[in-house]
Amino acid sequence: MTEVHDSDRIGATFADVEQARSAMAALENAGIDGNRIELQGQAGRQAHDSRGVAPDADSRAAGFAGKAVGGGVIVGAVVGAVLALAIGIPVLGGGSINGPVIALLIGAIAAGAGVGIAVGGYTRVKQGEAWEESFNAPQGASATVAVRAKADKERDQITKLLRDHGGQL
Numbered sequence: 389m390t391e392v393h394d395s396d397r398i399g400a401t402f403a404d405v406e407q408a409r410s411a412m413a414a415l416e417n418a419g420i421d422g423n424r425i426e427l428q429g430q431a432g433r434q435a436h437d438s439r440g441v442a443p444d445a446d447s448r449a450a451g452f453a454g455k456a457v458g459g460g461v462i463v464g465a466v467v468g469a470v471l472a473l474a475i476g477i478p479v480l481g482g483g484s485i486n487g488p489v490i491a492l493l494i495g496a497i498a499a500g501a502g503v504g505i506a507v508g509g510y511t512r513v514k515q516g517e518a519w520e521e522s523f524n525a526p527q528g529a530s531a532t533v534a535v536r537a538k539a540d541k542e543r544d545q546i547t548k549l550l551r552d553h554g555g556q557l
Contacts, residue, residue, distance in 0.1 A: 396537055
């Protein structure tokens, strides 16, 4: 554990930046504000120093976001199609597929895909600066994640999440 300076912070070292990013995402998903999470150590310093000047980092971040949004589009479109057919055939089609059912199907696929974009992006792309900076860090390098805890109960939750994602405390 490196650079964790005060008693309010819990730090863990991860084998690589990808593992650290996964832990940061789990922390945010559990309700820990991303502003309380830091990427430290050599990976953190390099990520901070190369912010805005590492073009491959933008490609990695865009690829991650694209996968998240792409998955959401597919799931949303499929759900929209299933709902449109389940409701449209009996209500509009009289038991068969006709013009109004096809129009409903097309609209539902588009609407489902739109919802999928929002949900896929929102649930997978995190807001914390440390998570964003992790794309600037050297890939494959070990990384330290530090989290400011507000209460003892939260310390236990943070410690468990860091360990569950491979962090060495």
